[in-house]
Amino acid sequence: MLQEVFCWxxxxxxxxxxxxxxxxxxxxxxxxxxxxxxxxxxxxxxxxKLTIRQGYHINSNTPAEDYLIxxxxxxxxxxxxxxxxxxxxxxxxxxxxFSEKPLQVYSGAITLVSRFAVPGDxxxxxxxxRGKFRYQACNDKMCFPPRTLPVSISIAVQ
Amino acid sequence: xxxxxxxxxxxLVILASACTSAKRPAAAEKEKNYRMAPEFALQDAHGQTVRxxxxxxxxxxxxxxxxxxxxxxxxxxxxxxFQRKYKDRGFSVIGISLDEGGWQTVRPFVEExxxxxxxxxxxxxxASKYGGVDVLPTTFIIDKQGRIVATHQGLTSKDDFxxxxxxxx
Numbered sequence: 001m002l003q004e005v006f007c008w009x010x011x012x013x014x015x016x017x018x019x020x021x022x023x024x025x026x027x028x029x030x031x032x033x034x035x036x037x038x039x040x041x042x043x044x045x046x047x048x049k050l051t052i053r054q055g056y057h058i059n060s061n062t063p064a065e066d067y068l069i070x071x072x073x074x075x076x077x078x079x080x081x082x083x084x085x086x087x088x089x090x091x092x093x094x095x096x097x098f099s100e101k102p103l104q105v106y107s108g109a110i111t112l113v114s115r116f117a118v119p120g121d122x123x124x125x126x127x128x129x130r131g132k133f134r135y136q137a138c139n140d141k142m143c144f145p146p147r148t149l150p151v152s153i154s155i156a157v158q
Numbered sequence: 159x160x161x162x163x164x165x166x167x168x169x170l171v172i173l174a175s176a177c178t179s180a181k182r183p184a185a186a187e188k189e190k191n192y193r194m195a196p197e198f199a200l201q202d203a204h205g206q207t208v209r210x211x212x213x214x215x216x217x218x219x220x221x222x223x224x225x226x227x228x229x230x231x232x233x234x235x236x237x238x239x240f241q242r243k244y245k246d247r248g249f250s251v252i253g254i255s256l257d258e259g260g261w262q263t264v265r266p267f268v269e270e271x272x273x274x275x276x277x278x279x280x281x282x283x284x285a286s287k288y289g290g291v292d293v294l295p296t297t298f299i300i301d302k303q304g305r306i307v308a309t310h311q312g313l314t315s316k317d318d319f320x321x322x323x324x325x326x327x
Contacts, residue, residue, distance in 0.1 A: 098232050143226070
């Protein structure tokens with residue numbers, strides 16, 4: 001009995017570095033976005049590159065069925081940047097056993113382009129903006145509750 | 159995946175196998191170690207409170223699902239069939255939706271799918287009591303003594319479910 005308890009305890013400890021990502025494991029990761037330089041009064045477009053874990057997919061921004069949870073990128077606004085909209089990539093049409101028609105999903109690497117306005121009175125110098133990438137991931141056997149991935153961009157206002 | 163990760167994973171698999179071997183002599187005790195299914199009291203679509211204890215003495219299949227979960231939609235017609243076939247022999251399915259939209263989202267689905275078993279709206283507290291349900295579908299099979307005798311995460315074969323139900327009835 002003692003041997004068994006020790007064995008599983010040791011196994012659990014050993015597994016932490018490999019799988020210890022907590023209950024809210026992310027299925028999407030974001031590449032760091034290089035800082036962008038923009039002038040006061042300008043509009044800038046900033047791409048955000050994301051990678052979806054192999055073997056999983058997430059719904060596109062416009063999934064084919066109402067019941068599916070769309071992928072949404074939202075940004076806070078601050079004195080230096082005002083979010084003006086996001087352009088999402090086109091989803092890939094994939095037919096699953098549970099759906100009568102193909103669904104629009106993202107898998108692999110995707111890029112979303114966000115547009116920002118820099119107010120005429122924006123403070124000069126570096127600024128950062130935080131955003132939330134909300135998605136719902138599945139593979140062919142299981143689905144996971146919606147997740148929110150924090151993202152950020154940095155800008156230098158001139 | 160890098161080589162170091164694969165080596166570490168291989169070591170863990172070997173260790174897990176050793177642990178399983180260590181456990182083998184105690185296999186006869188397995189039955190005694192089944193966990194009792196946590197009690198819950200949730201409202202159905204008609205506002206009636208449904209408790210797990212209402213099903214005392216029955217074989218119960220508690221299915222955590224959501225309307226946005228594709229694999230769940232494959233299993234639901236099977237569960238409707240099981241409910242029809244085994245209801246009179248002391249069996250029931252209980253569907254617990256984890257939809258954030260509540261009944262506004264779930265009710266139309268239940269009606270369209272003609273779900274013939276109790277459907278309830280779950281919450282994080284209940285999911286946590288059941289071990290932190292973070293994969294859908296997750297299905298717990300509970301025996302007549304109220305013990306969780308099987309847990310299935312993800313799409314499972316219809317035969318696996320049905321074999322377990324028959325064995326327990």
